[in-house]
Amino acid sequence: MARDLPPLAPLVAVEAAARHGSFTKAADSLNLTHGAVSRAVQQAEQALGVALFRRHNRRVSLTPEGRILAGCLDRIFTDLRQTCARLRHPSTLAVSCEPTLTMRWLMPHLPDFSALHPGITVHLATGGGPIDLSLTGVDVAIRRADFGLPGSAVIRPLGAEQVGVVCNPAAWERWGGDLRTAPRLHTRTRPQGWADWSRHSGTPLPPAEAEQVFDHFSFSLQAAVAGLGVAIGPLPLVVDDLAAGVLIAPFGFCPGGADYVALLADDPPPGSPVERFLGWLEQTLPTA
Template identity: 35%
Template structure:
């Protein structure tokens, strides 16, 4: 054995240090590594004793790296990342090709999942693993190849590709839409249930207030309001005729195309503040990932054509 290898710290303390340095938090590092906070703290203490230097400045409610800690973090992060890539490549050689995809819950349930069978038809030897999650996953440290993100243009990474922009308009099931006039009146609203997105404060264009104000119904009251914390649940309720909803163009395009939902009032609002982007992990350049990405882009173009029809 190379004599210098004997002086290297063991892998577990280095992994604990890398997570703590990345998060600047022992608590978050412990959660990521499925350890207790005290176990991570002991790992860091052991590492500092072995190296003879302080790696962190422990201040009240604040953790920061020392100069020595910054040097070690850069080296450890690069080495662990490279080791993870090599191990992933070795594992991939023993299994079927697989594409790991992360997507927000709404676009996953309403847009991607209904289309996955089409990809399986043309690529039967490629497995797809879908993780539906509204958080922004860390593509550099999690086992994800591609992410479908609903973000503002300024938050999109340089390598991100716009799939389609956001477009919002009122929709309802055909039977309910047929009973409504082209322009809603206060008396009509009093007989309607509004299906509302619980997180509309984060996206005002998904809130009913500005829409009702634009229709001259700012002071009118609906029969009831049903709130949902997941957008796909809201749209399923609209399909079932439970009330009227604000449809997001790309996500409700299939329902509009096959008649499950109909536009109310004819007003469409293009939202430049947000869009749906395809983001690739830097280390994912496998052929199956490239083919899946190309297929996604083609499906997005078809969605835009359907929405414009």
């Protein structure tokens, strides 16, 4: 296996140079000279047989091959940093969570957990779908269970997802409270969202006069806040906007057909940081 790998020490310089876009800044961050970083990068390039960087006058940029390696190194070094932090500080948790749920619910509410458990530090990483907990070093992976859950993982249910139609209150009034005249917002990450809501809520879905498709859930929800149309909103992703009055849910919420779960490598000991975090999730994540 060792013969399949390039020299590992130069990869530290490659990762730093890719992150900073500069050999000079990489050298400063590693307490090395510019020449040492340049030689390390050349060593990695010679071992791999490809150019990793394009050299410009005062900066460097990644080649396509360099971008592939930099992405891999970023994941590896992130996992390594989190693992080292957990070894140095046993009260550190590595938590992986789906990106939109991280941005719209977990991050805004994480200070509440920290206030309850000031000795526990949570490191967040975003990700969705399957995850190998043994390889990533993640303690808790929060997922929407819409894929084949790994048989090797311990699964802790967090509750059923609730979904509803959400929109800007002033815009809803302007559209006369009618789904036929309100522009309908879709997301490519959940293309059947409207059909699923109609089926689970028992509400007929009339043809829309106008529709718009967004790449991510967060975009469609922000468009709804801005009054551009009506969107399907899972409760955890819109609960704060509902409380603030910038969104309303004129038809209420209904089960969305999937559950939220926490995936763990092993059953956590009672009173452990993982168990405390799970207890907080189970009490605070807005679900049925």
